Amino acid sequence: MKMTNLLDLSPLKFVNYCKELGEMPFRAKQLQKWIHKFGVSDFNKMTDLSMSLRKKLKNSVYIKAPHIMSDQISFDGTRKWIFHVKKNIIETVFIPEKNRNTLCISTQVGCAINCIFCSTGRQGFVRNLTVGEIIGQLWVTEFKLRREKNIKINSQGKRQITNIVMMGMGEPLLNYKSTIGALKLILSDHAYGLSRRHVILSTSGIIPMIDKLAQECPVELAVSLHASNNNLRNKLVPISKKYPLKELILACHRYITYSPRHMITFEYCMLHGINDTDIHAIELISLMRKNKILTSCKINLIPFNCFPNSNLICSKNSRIKIFAKILMNSGIFVTIRKIRGNDINAACGQLSGKIL
Ligand code: SF4
Structure with a gap:
């Protein structure tokens, strides 16, 4: 056997x-x-x-879990673990806050999508992670944190990780089966028991799989949008050539219709001179309004986090604030992501699977 x-x-x-x-x-x-x-x-x-x-x-x-190779803590408390999985390396990031502790987990080694602002994408795709390698990131870190706090192993209600974001290395919907297997454990009352509202899956927009997810395991959905029109998105998120922006927004609309309590988060990486002008903001509003999604979405503006040879510059703070204001004035709910862990290369878009 x-x-x-x-x-x-x-x-x-x-x-x-x-x-x-x-x-x-x-x-x-x-x-x-x-x-x-x-x-x-x-x-x-x-x-x-x-x-x-x-x-x-x-x-x-x-029982074999991923093995921790490196454990780094940022000045802001963000913690990055580098795991060894078979012959590969993946990264997992822990973001402690006042009212919640979030774990950002990886679903692939490398990534085939190649978004221009993402260090993982520059490495190319290596392989899909197994269910054990995905859930193992949570298993190892949750119980490590409990041990560090001397929390008895079988005590109830002492969960250290309260929120999960599948936003680490890889496109989760291109590793659908393993991602769903891990999600079901995250949500199961006999395992981690997290509420769907505390679990976010981030996708670059794999439309058929968004529909499948809505039916099989509707967690909170974040979509890497990053552009206000299709031509620009083709350059920033190349998968857009296969799954165009208009169809992606329609898929998001279906997702909310299927599970009405959900709100879609659109991630928008702020790149100086590329997607951050007033015209882009106005175009974005019109895109949301035309597709009747304006009031059921949130736009999360993410200051670009630099990595070697990216040849991109983050928008100025003042520009990000003006951009946010234009969106807010139209009734869109907007947040500006706080940069966490960039001194240890743990911030959004910086995960490269390299030990520094
Ligand atoms: S942002 Fe996500 S989908 Fe895009 S290249 Fe990076 S890991 Fe892949």
């Missing part, structure tokens, strides 16, 4: 796996709880499992 890494199992696969072992479905919940709720990897400590099941587990499964 092939040995299985239990971190690779989605909630459904836990049930199937227990069936294969001749066990009742409730055993899947117990097992899932020990691993993902309490961080226990020693089968001897899973005290409500029968001795015979524990024996079967020892003979047929193992």
